[in-house]
Amino acid sequence: MFTTTRPVRTSAAPESAPPRVAVDMDQPDLAGLVAHHGLPLVVLDIARAARQYRSLCEAFPTVDVHYDVSALAHPALIEAVAADDGFFEVSHDSALAALTAAHADQTRVLHATTVTHPHEVLAAYNAGVRRFVVDGESDVEKFVGYPADLRLLVRLRPAAPAHAHALPRGVRAEDALRLFHDAESLGVRIAGFSSSPAADASASDYVAQLARTVALMADIEAATRTRFDVVDLGDDFPGRAGGTPGERAELARAIRALIAPATSRVAITASAGRAVTTGCITVIGGTVEHDVDPLIASDCIDDGADVAVVGDDDERSGPLFRFPFFRTVGSSRHRVLHGGPLGARARSSAG
The missing domain is CATH 3.20.20.10 (Alanine racemase)
Incomplete structure (x- = not known):
């Protein structure tokens, strides 16, 4: 491993969501995801x-x-x-x-x-x-x-x-x-x-x-x-x-x-x-919001939303595959979604 010791010069989401949402039944996949996961829910089309x-x-x-x-x-x-x-x-x-x-x-x-x-x-x-x-x-x-x-x-x-x-x-x-x-x-x-x-x-x-x-x-x-x-x-x-x-x-x-x-x-x-990522993130809470910005999705996940992955490019990513998440610490302009251990509660490492 390389080491160096030389000194150098250093130079939104609501707090809670209603328990039910009217999902458009023309989108049966979303309705099934809501039935399986509950609300609020972030859906990722990987x-x-x-x-x-x-x-x-x-x-x-x-x-x-x-x-x-x-x-x-x-x-x-x-x-x-x-x-x-x-x-x-x-x-x-x-x-x-x-x-x-x-x-x-x-x-x-x-x-x-x-x-x-x-x-x-x-x-x-x-x-x-x-x-x-x-x-x-x-x-x-x-x-x-x-x-x-x-x-x-x-x-x-x-x-x-x-x-x-x-x-x-x-x-x-x-x-x-x-x-x-x-x-x-x-x-x-x-x-x-x-x-x-x-x-x-x-x-x-x-x-x-x-x-x-x-x-x-x-x-x-x-x-x-x-x-x-x-x-x-x-x-x-x-x-x-x-x-x-x-x-x-x-x-x-x-x-x-x-x-x-x-x-x-x-x-x-x-x-x-x-x-x-355009068109790949849907947030379901009081409403169904499509093509959501990743930063807004991070807010929802921090607030306790579950995460569902859709798509079948990966055999484990069936329409009901679950993957809990947490958000990393840092500036609100630099948040990313990270994979957490299966079964763990999805919360921010910032607390």
């Missing part, structure tokens, strides 16, 4: 999520599509993605625990958390993670002395921040060369760069950001005589471009044209969350 992940991979064959575990960390979905030789992203450290519990291959994980403590970085590395996204010099310093198999990606700050009142993550393009030299002086290798598109980015938005990233990489390569081998398209892939097959095909062609992965030997990565 088979649909797995199909949607596979569809993304098929639409973008030159992109290593990473499933963002923060969107829904159910072990059955993690296993389904892993079975397709899929990749994962963790955007906060508690999500890594879900991958560990599901025995996922963590060499296929992109670690993209922010404000990560050096001890958490070290734990992730020792678990098998080798690819990390950094937001600046203080992040780079956390990796001084690590083995040569480490691969760092520098997150680039968007040219036009989505919110003027919030400081965006990442490094400005004009500071990227200086950061590269600083990392080199510390003995830390930068493997590539990660862009930061908006959650609703269009195909043209992705193409523009990718073009800027590729141009920046080419400039730094020319100035330093080095070679980068990874470019990351960021989170929430593929944004609005995922709406239709035509938009996906247009974006896929543009990516191939800009990167030419077959000849450039540059790996292309991207992380998808809602594109995988």
